Amino acid sequence: MSKVIRQGFEWLICLAIGFLIINLICFAYEREPAWMDTPNGATPSVREPYSILVHGSEGYSISRIDKNGYTNPDKELADKYILMLGASHVQGKEIAPEKKYSVLVNDYLYKDDLLHVYNIACDGSFLPGQIKYFKSAVEAFPNSEVIFLEVHDTDYSIDEIKSAMEQIKYDSNDTAAKFEDLSLKGKIKCLVKNSVPILSRIKKNIEAIKNASSSKTEYQVDIDEYEQVINESMELIRSEFDKPIIMVYHPRTELEKDGSMTVKYSKTWESFRKACVNNNIDVIDSGEDFVLHFNETKEVPYGFSNTTLCSGHLNAVGHQIIADEIIEYLEGINN
Amino acid sequence: MTFYSIQFILFFIVFSIILSVTKSVEQQRYVYLAANIAFYAYWDYRFLFLLFAVILICYVSTYLYSRNGNKVLIYFAVFICLITLGVFKYFNFFTSSFTRMFGVKDYVSLNIILPLGISFYLFQMMSYLFDVLYGRIEMERDFVKVAAYISFFPQITSGPIVKAKDFLPQLNTLHKIKKENVYEGLQLFLIGLTKKIVFADRIGSAVDAVYAAPAAYNGISVLFAVIGYSLQIYCDFSGYSNMAIGIAKIWDFDLGDNFNAPYIAKNPSDFWRRWHISLSTWFRDYVYIPLGGNRKGKLRTYFNLFITMVLSGLWHGANITFIVWGAVHGLGSAFHKAYKDAIFDKKVKSGEPTTISKIISILCTFVFVSAAWVLFRADSLRDAADIYRSLFNTTGAMYINIYVAIYIIFFIAIHFYEIKKNNGRVLSINLDLDKFKSKLIIAFWVWAIVLFMYCGNSAFIYAQF
Numbered sequence: 062m063s064k065v066i067r068q069g070f071e072w073l074i075c076l077a078i079g080f081l082i083i084n085l086i087c088f089a090y091e092r093e094p095a096w097m098d099t100p101n102g103a104t105p106s107v108r109e110p111y112s113i114l115v116h117g118s119e120g121y122s123i124s125r126i127d128k129n130g131y132t133n134p135d136k137e138l139a140d141k142y143i144l145m146l147g148a149s150h151v152q153g154k155e156i157a158p159e160k161k162y163s164v165l166v167n168d169y170l171y172k173d174d175l176l177h178v179y180n181i182a183c184d185g186s187f188l189p190g191q192i193k194y195f196k197s198a199v200e201a202f203p204n205s206e207v208i209f210l211e212v213h214d215t216d217y218s219i220d221e222i223k224s225a226m227e228q229i230k231y232d233s234n235d236t237a238a239k240f241e242d243l244s245l246k247g248k249i250k251c252l253v254k255n256s257v258p259i260l261s262r263i264k265k266n267i268e269a270i271k272n273a274s275s276s277k278t279e280y281q282v283d284i285d286e287y288e289q290v291i292n293e294s295m296e297l298i299r300s301e302f303d304k305p306i307i308m309v310y311h312p313r314t315e316l317e318k319d320g321s322m323t324v325k326y327s328k329t330w331e332s333f334r335k336a337c338v339n340n341n342i343d344v345i346d347s348g349e350d351f352v353l354h355f356n357e358t359k360e361v362p363y364g365f366s367n368t369t370l371c372s373g374h375l376n377a378v379g380h381q382i383i384a385d386e387i388i389e390y391l392e393g394i395n396n
Numbered sequence: 397m398t399f400y401s402i403q404f405i406l407f408f409i410v411f412s413i414i415l416s417v418t419k420s421v422e423q424q425r426y427v428y429l430a431a432n433i434a435f436y437a438y439w440d441y442r443f444l445f446l447l448f449a450v451i452l453i454c455y456v457s458t459y460l461y462s463r464n465g466n467k468v469l470i471y472f473a474v475f476i477c478l479i480t481l482g483v484f485k486y487f488n489f490f491t492s493s494f495t496r497m498f499g500v501k502d503y504v505s506l507n508i509i510l511p512l513g514i515s516f517y518l519f520q521m522m523s524y525l526f527d528v529l530y531g532r533i534e535m536e537r538d539f540v541k542v543a544a545y546i547s548f549f550p551q552i553t554s555g556p557i558v559k560a561k562d563f564l565p566q567l568n569t570l571h572k573i574k575k576e577n578v579y580e581g582l583q584l585f586l587i588g589l590t591k592k593i594v595f596a597d598r599i600g601s602a603v604d605a606v607y608a609a610p611a612a613y614n615g616i617s618v619l620f621a622v623i624g625y626s627l628q629i630y631c632d633f634s635g636y637s638n639m640a641i642g643i644a645k646i647w648d649f650d651l652g653d654n655f656n657a658p659y660i661a662k663n664p665s666d667f668w669r670r671w672h673i674s675l676s677t678w679f680r681d682y683v684y685i686p687l688g689g690n691r692k693g694k695l696r697t698y699f700n701l702f703i704t705m706v707l708s709g710l711w712h713g714a715n716i717t718f719i720v721w722g723a724v725h726g727l728g729s730a731f732h733k734a735y736k737d738a739i740f741d742k743k744v745k746s747g748e749p750t751t752i753s754k755i756i757s758i759l760c761t762f763v764f765v766s767a768a769w770v771l772f773r774a775d776s777l778r779d780a781a782d783i784y785r786s787l788f789n790t791t792g793a794m795y796i797n798i799y800v801a802i803y804i805i806f807f808i809a810i811h812f813y814e815i816k817k818n819n820g821r822v823l824s825i826n827l828d829l830d831k832f833k834s835k836l837i838i839a840f841w842v843w844a845i846v847l848f849m850y851c852g853n854s855a856f857i858y859a860q861f
Contacts, residue, residue, distance in 0.1 A: 072835055075832070076839045076843075078836060078839065079842065079843045082843070090847070259843070262846075266849060270851045316609040316612035317609055318611060318782070320612045320789075320792065321612070355793075359614070367797065369604075370605060372605075
């Protein structure tokens, strides 16, 4: 019996050592820093300020989180700035920090050492999330001169959009500063998230397995009703910010059998675009430029050499194309 | 219920406990059969009836044959196996090919679902019938034993195809779950799991992208995908075999080897001695040799090789691509045999081949096999032609998947070791898990799988056959 116990104990020790070694490797491969929900903040959540984000499972990058919990260069914010909202695409955690479009635009248009383009993108903050948090983002960053929203897909249910229009009430205390006043439990939670990155990897693996086995349902919506609600939601955000609002829409792309690359627009894209135009919200549609760029260079806007092309997040090429479009747009309104 | 699902782990633990408390060989056979039924029913209970109906017909045929010696009974049972395979697997293919050839317009294909593992268990069934017919084994009077053999759960979905003469005797002994078997089985399982969910599935995602739109990629990327597929199918199928053999090993069964470093084969015939060994030997024993093998002159030998490989191709699936793939391998094997007969034996009989000539042989064989895999992977001959054409694309997206590149280098290193240090045999790992260091290696390995596993689509390629 004692031999069995000893063997069992040895296995536990070995599993623990193996776990530690692999966890160490995670620091160079995939390390998600601690994050915190900010239900009444400018975005649904923020990361721990000044922590390091390593992302190696799709593309590869190492980014440092800024003092507000977002992925921006370590610079002071200018008095007036451009605010960029969006989801993971805008964060650009798959590419080198200097290649993401918020940084490219900033570095191209402004030569001083200040941050004129501020990126508050947050994982999972898709169109409904951006509508829901739009007002609070405006309140949290009152010196915004222009606001860019990022849209990868416009196909959302009526309920999702209606729910997004019930915007949250901004609380100026619900920011990354909360990390300084954490309870003991909160501190331990953060410590675990920061020092055991493999746990986050395992969680993502489980989610990916579930997603792979679940069947996707075809998107169905009453287009008339959609047009009405999306128009109301655009009207709402328009009423909350009297300076330029721009929707950056970057549709999915697909490589075809004949060697071409095609753009897959959302079913509701036209209705969405109309709602933007009706409410004086400018739209940048990257689809055409994606195709033109592919035809010229054979480079695709999505995908990485450690995943597959034309799938997943925007790569450096995609960010560059969007940055060029934004620069062109901004130069246009400045002239 | 894949081998690496929670359901399977629970299923295996429960039946292992039941097995370890059974006291007699007869009781254990019932445990195997119950496990097989539970396993198969979990996948698809609708075809259990078919499986056991075929087993029953074959059992009765061999029983009657053993009483009156009438070979027609065995032929009848073989016919039943072939007709079952024909209806479920090939009916639509042959009828649609026939109607297309003769311009019949009002043809409606049947909506037939392919029963899981049908190609594997029917081939095992036929192996039993032939072994009885050729007198290699006695007719088995215990129905439970025959049923337990044919439906043995570790290999029913994707092989290996274990021959009756090798497996049935193993059902005559009391199987105990021994420590050394568990250690060996676990390590085999881990090797298989790594090949499958770390290597094959990730390579597959990269390969699928290129095969879906080859014209969009440049020639280098397409070439890379073609090589990638060679590695994917090897890791996928040999990974499954490793897991199946490992699981059986834990229960003290020996299913034999199914792969032996196939990509260091020096010629097409050598490749088939190393790839899917259980199927190759099945065709050798039950098709090639009965056709006359190499006993009826050179031309007949080449023909026999060719026809055996065409049938082997057809076994893989009801598609012209598989038949052409088999034919290409048949031609390769026949040409190699002819070359060996005509030139090689006369000229180089005196000396051993040099290292350079060995490397060239291995590379040429790999190129041949990889080029043939394009046919195997493609959905149609037109798609295969697109891939071959795209190998010469001068423009297109550049896509060299980093993981695939790393895995290719890793396998080159392994193969190099197998050639230089392991006498051309597949590298096996059998650590003594009583030692702390070995436990540490295994623990690290398990966590590494967790970190680097691919979590997307993970269906086994050979499960479709």
